[in-house]
Amino acid sequence: EVQKHSVHTLVFRSLKRTHDMFVADNAKPIPLDEESHKVKMAVKLRTEYGSVLHMPTLKENLREKGGPNTGVPYGHKQYSGNQVQELEYLITGTHPYPPGPGVALTADTKVQRMPSESAAQSLAVALPASQSRLDANRTAAGVSDIYRHAGISERSQPPGMAGAMVEAGGNKNSALMAKKAPTMPKPQWHPPWKLYRVISGHLGWVRCIAVEPGNQWFVTGSADRTIKIWDLASGKLKLSLTGHISTVRGVIVSARSPYLFSCGEDKQVKCWDLEYNKVIRHYHGHLSAVYGLDLHPTIDVLVTCSRDSTARIWDVRTKASVHTLSGHTNAVATVKCQAAEPQIITGSHDTTIRLWDLVAGKTRVTLTNHKKSVRAVVLHPRHYTFASGSPDNIKQWKFPDGNFIQNLSGHNAIINTLAVNSDGVLVSGADNGTMHLWDWRTGYNFQRVHAAVQPGSLDSESGIFACVFDQSESRLLTAEADKTIKVYKEDDTATEETHPVSWKPEIIKRKRF
Numbered sequence: 001e002v003q004k005h006s007v008h009t010l011v012f013r014s015l016k017r018t019h020d021m022f023v024a025d026n027a028k029p030i031p032l033d034e035e036s037h038k039v040k041m042a043v044k045l046r047t048e049y050g051s052v053l054h055m056p057t058l059k060e061n062l063r064e065k066g067g068p069n070t071g072v073p074y075g076h077k078q079y080s081g082n083q084v085q086e087l088e089y090l091i092t093g094t095h096p097y098p099p100g101p102g103v104a105l106t107a108d109t110k111v112q113r114m115p116s117e118s119a120a121q122s123l124a125v126a127l128p129a130s131q132s133r134l135d136a137n138r139t140a141a142g143v144s145d146i147y148r149h150a151g152i153s154e155r156s157q158p159p160g161m162a163g164a165m166v167e168a169g170g171n172k173n174s175a176l177m178a179k180k181a182p183t184m185p186k187p188q189w190h191p192p193w194k195l196y197r198v199i200s201g202h203l204g205w206v207r208c209i210a211v212e213p214g215n216q217w218f219v220t221g222s223a224d225r226t227i228k229i230w231d232l233a234s235g236k237l238k239l240s241l242t243g244h245i246s247t248v249r250g251v252i253v254s255a256r257s258p259y260l261f262s263c264g265e266d267k268q269v270k271c272w273d274l275e276y277n278k279v280i281r282h283y284h285g286h287l288s289a290v291y292g293l294d295l296h297p298t299i300d301v302l303v304t305c306s307r308d309s310t311a312r313i314w315d316v317r318t319k320a321s322v323h324t325l326s327g328h329t330n331a332v333a334t335v336k337c338q339a340a341e342p343q344i345i346t347g348s349h350d351t352t353i354r355l356w357d358l359v360a361g362k363t364r365v366t367l368t369n370h371k372k373s374v375r376a377v378v379l380h381p382r383h384y385t386f387a388s389g390s391p392d393n394i395k396q397w398k399f400p401d402g403n404f405i406q407n408l409s410g411h412n413a414i415i416n417t418l419a420v421n422s423d424g425v426l427v428s429g430a431d432n433g434t435m436h437l438w439d440w441r442t443g444y445n446f447q448r449v450h451a452a453v454q455p456g457s458l459d460s461e462s463g464i465f466a467c468v469f470d471q472s473e474s475r476l477l478t479a480e481a482d483k484t485i486k487v488y489k490e491d492d493t494a495t496e497e498t499h500p501v502s503w504k505p506e507i508i509k510r511k512r513f
Contacts, residue, residue, distance in 0.1 A: 185441075185442055186442075186501070187439035187441070187442040187444035187446065187501060188423075188424060188439055188441065188442075189496045189501055190423065190424075190425050190437070190439060190446055190447075191490045191491050191492075191494040191499070192437075192446075192447050192490075192491050192494055192499055193437060193447065193449070193476060193488040193489065193490055193491070194488060194489065194490075194491050195449075195451055195486055195487070195488055196487060196488065196489050197235050197486070197487040198454065198484050198485075198486050198487075199230060199235045199484060199485040199486075199487065200454060200483060200484045200485075201228060201230075201237050202220065202222040202224055202226070202228065202483045202484075202485075203222070203224040203226075203483065204222045204223030204224035204225075204247070204483060205222060205223040205247075205463075205465065205480075205481045205483065206220050206221075206222050206223075206465065206466075206479035206480055206481075206483060206484065206485055207221055207222060207223060207247060207248060207249050207465045207466065207479060208220065208221040208248065208249060208250050208251050208465070208466050208479060209221075209251070209466045209467070209468050209477055209478075209479040209485065210251045210252050210253055210468060211232065211253075211468055211469075211470045211471060211477070212253040213253065213255040213471065214471075215232060215470055215471035215472060216231070216232060216233075217229055217230060217231055217232050217238060218230055218232050218468075218470070218477060219251050219253060219260060220251070220479055220485055221244075221247075221248030221249065221250065221251045221262055221264070222247070222248060222483075223247040223248075225242065225244045225245060225246060225247065225248065225264075226240050226241065226242055226244075226248070227240070227241040227242075227243075227244070227248055227251060227260075227262055227272075228240050228241075229241070230485070232470060232475075235487065239277065241260075241272060241277060243270060243279055244262065244264040244266055244268060244270070245264075245266045245268075246264050246265040246266035246289075247264055247265045248262055248263075248264045249263055249264050249265060249289065249290060249291050249292065250262065250263040250264075250290065250291065250292045250293040250304075252293055252294060252295055254295055254316075255295075255297070256295075256300065257300075257316075258273065258274045258275055259271050259272065259273060259274065259280075259316075260272040260274055261293055261295065261302060262293075263290035263291075263292070263293045263304055264289070264290060265289035265290070266289075267286050267287070267288060267289060267290060267306075268282060268290070269282065269283035269284075269286070269290055269293065269302070269304050269314070270282060270283075271283070271316070281316075281319050282319070283302065283304070283312075283314045283319055283321075284319075285312055285321045285324075286304065286306040286308055286310070286312065287306070287308040288306055288307035288308040288331075289306060289307040290304050290305070290306045290307075291305055291306060291307060291331065291332065291333050291334070292304070292305045292332075292333065292334050292335050293305070293335065294335050294336050294337045295316075295337065296337045296339075296343065296358075297337065297338065297339050298339045300315065300316040300317055301313055301314065301315065301316065301322070301337075301358075302314040302316050303335050303337055303344055304335065305332035305333065305334065305335040305346055306331070306332060307331040307332075308331075309326070309328045309329060309330060309331060309332060309348075309350075310324050310325060310326050310328070310332065311324075311325040311328075311332050311335050311344070311346050311356075312324050312325070313325065313344070313358065313361070322361075323358075323361030324361070325344070325346070325354075325356055325361060325363075327354060327363050327366070328346065328348040328350050328352065328354065329348075329350040330348055330349040330350035330373075331348065331349045332346050332347070332348045332349075333347055333348060333349055333373065333374065333375045333376075334346065334347045334374070334375060334376055334377045335347075335377075336377050336378070336379055336386070338379055340384070340399065340400075341357075341364075341399075341400050342355035342356055342357065342358075342364050342365070342399065342400055343356070343357075343358040344356040344358055345377055345379070345386060346377075347374030347375065347376065347377045347388055348373070348374060349373040349374075349375075350373075351368070351370045351371060351372055351373060351374060351390070352366050352367060352368050352370070352374070353366070353367040353370070353374055353377065353388050353397075353402070354366050354367075355367075355399075355400070355401075355402055364400075365401055365402045367388075367397065367402045369395060369404060370388065370390040370392060370395065371390070371392045372390045372391045372392050373390060373391070373414075374388050374389070374390050375389060375390070375414070375415060375416050375417075376388065376389035376415055376416060376417050376418040376428075377389075377418065378418035378419060378420050378426070379420075380420055380440065381420065381421070381422050382422055383440075384398065384399045384400075385397060385398050385399065385405065386399065387408075387418055387420065387426060387440075388418075389411075389415035389416075389417070389418045389428055390415060391412075391413065391414050391415065393407045393408060393409045393410075393411075394407070394408040394409075394411065394415065394418070394426075394428055394438075395407055395408070396408065396440075396443070406443050407443070408426070408428075408438055408443040408445070410436065410445050411428050411430060411434070411436045411445075413430035413431055413432045413434055414430055414431035414432075415428050415429070415430050415431075416429055416430060416431055416463070416464060416465050416466070417429040417464060417465065417466045417467045418467075419467045419468050419469055419476070420440060420469075421469045421473040422473060423473065424439060424440035424441055425437055425438070425439070425440070426438040426439075426440050427467055427469075427476060429464030429465075429466070429467045429478060430463070430464060431463045431464075432462060432463065433450055433451070433453070433462030433463050433464060433480070433481070434448065434449070434450045434464075435448070435449040435450070435451075435464055435467070435478065436448050436449075437449070444501070446501065449488075450462075451480075451486055453480075453482040454482040454483065454484050457482040457483070461481045461482045461483075462480075462481060462482065463480060463481035464478050464479070464480055464481075465479050465480065465481065466478070466479040467479070474489060474490065475487055475488065475489050476488040476489070
């Protein structure tokens, strides 16, 4: 029998458990162990500054340290006072400047001043190239400077300066050299896109859209549980298909057979024969809502992704589940197929993107750079690259290993969909109804669109769930939360003079994560 406790007791037990859970400050840094720190710094000095440790220190630097007999940390020998007295004229730091290497300092040359430009040039001409480089490296930093700055992070360098390893005489010495910050190349000019048609007919959110390979018509799936086929040229309704018992989340038309595939939140994946307008196959296996699907371009294989954290590969003809791609830890929101390896790409609400081996049914690469759900992935039609969309930013990647290219930042919303055409126009559609258009190569955001909602709709019903270019890539279709399909086309009247690129070659910060 379960013992009953008062609410008061239960609340205090809950508080105690919470307190015990959070009482340990795991974010607190571990205290520094002096002995291990000394060992670490000794190793660092030997490996990085071994080539200059033999050099004497300036007497003035010793005075700062507390006299010639002050012990040097990290177990390195210290030069005696007499040695320093004899070697006082040698320059090892960057403090006084002699007229040339190995020349004694007199009373007037001990004054700290920069050598004149002409003297520096004549010195560089007089010395052989290798010798001048060797001397430049040898007088780059004194041992006392190294000791003084030991342990200071590399980030303390001024911006625009980078530590470069200069190889001279077989010794690697750390020298400062100016490094030019990368600038964004000038983006290609693209004409702006304008809204020219709004198609209504659905009674619920329009969740997915696909254009057929012949470019005569397109198909949409909606929260009203119907699939509608529309004439692309006129925008008129041709056909409505009913059969799903919940929101239709994905549609695609086969280029290899007269079939239309659909999936929905009713866990069903259907194959429609467009000659009879009837369902001819069901693909059973997903345990929860099916969020997306794609067809392989060269073989009769269908790939679906679901809220059950898996993607499934189906044989179109036999309806058999060839592989279940498991590995994601949350709903898989999007899936794409291509003929080249990796043949399957998935994006998930667990923030990762996975590239899959179709034959083995296993993960090839997992990309963990995104910090939030990845709801959209798009493959470039010509380049061997792809992009992924997440609320943190849009990222571009290289196949086959998923090497990071760049971030496209600025679309600060939940990105539901991405589309790209052969001209390098990338479109991102978001949950708040905004649509950004980007130049693929440079990541320049050349246009932002926020179309008005259909009259009678609430402003909150402003959201883009899917977008796609038609086969000619001259029209852009969006599926929206105001129950409409919007069609955009390029502005034919626009020129580079009337719509110039407002671009400045500013310094870009390409962060990895």
